[in-house]
Amino acid sequence: MIKTNMYALIVSATVGSLCLATPALAQVDAEEVFKENDCHKCHHATKAKKGPSLAKIAAKYKDKKLDEKEAMKHMTGGKKVKLDDGTEEDHKIIDTKDVAVQTAVAKWMLNR
Ligand code: HEC
Structure with missing residues (x-):
């Protein structure tokens, strides 16, 4: 009986600490990724x-009810974009x- 309880205790302690550790590992510093990819050079x-x-992108997405899937297409698709200075280039791929x-x-x- 005592043995079983000890086992249960160890298992629950292990599972408990794994649950605590996982979100920390999965946490992504989105702002850091954004900077590392030089996205901030074009998107202030x-x-x-x-x-x-x-702010403008977030407002447009809210307005048109677009979601992050649409935004992800932009960061992975590499489609041609028109820059503010009138030139065109392929959009940066993350x-x-x-x-x-x-x-x-x-x-x-989008949540800003
Ligand atoms: C060289 C400048 C430049 C860089 C670097 C850049 N972008 Fe862009 N991005 C643009 C331009 C210009 C547009 C507008 C394209 C359009 O409206 O057709 C745009 C559009 C977008 C959009 C879509 C906005 C919409 O209206 O749907 C997203 C999302 C986005 N960029 C994300 C990123 C991310 C993430 C990075 C970094 C990996 C990045 N951009 C790097 C110039 C850039």
């Missing part, structure tokens, strides 16, 4: 740079194929 929080500001990271960055961009 509020000011228009070569690309629209995050340097990760990790959908969880892409989702986090997209949500971070």
Whole structure:
């Protein structure tokens, strides 16, 4: 009986600490990824740079009821975009194929 209880205690303690550890590992610093990818060079929080500001993008998405999936297409598709100065180039492709990271960055961009 005592043995069983000890076992149950160890199992629950282990599961408990795993549950605590997992979110910490899965936590993505979206802002950091955004900066590391030079996205901030074209997308400022509020000011228009070569690309629209995050505030403008977030407002447009809210208006048109678009979600992070649409934003993820932009960061992975590499489609041609028109820059503010009138020139065209292929949009920057985010340097990760990790959908969880892409989702986090997209949500971070749109929930501001
Ligand atoms: C060289 C400048 C430049 C860089 C670097 C850049 N973008 Fe953009 N981005 C643009 C421009 C310009 C547009 C507008 C395209 C349009 O409206 O057709 C845009 C549009 C977007 C959109 C879609 C907005 C919409 O209206 O649907 C998202 C999302 C986005 N960028 C995310 C990112 C992310 C994430 C990064 C970094 C991996 C990044 N961008 C890097 C210039 C840039």
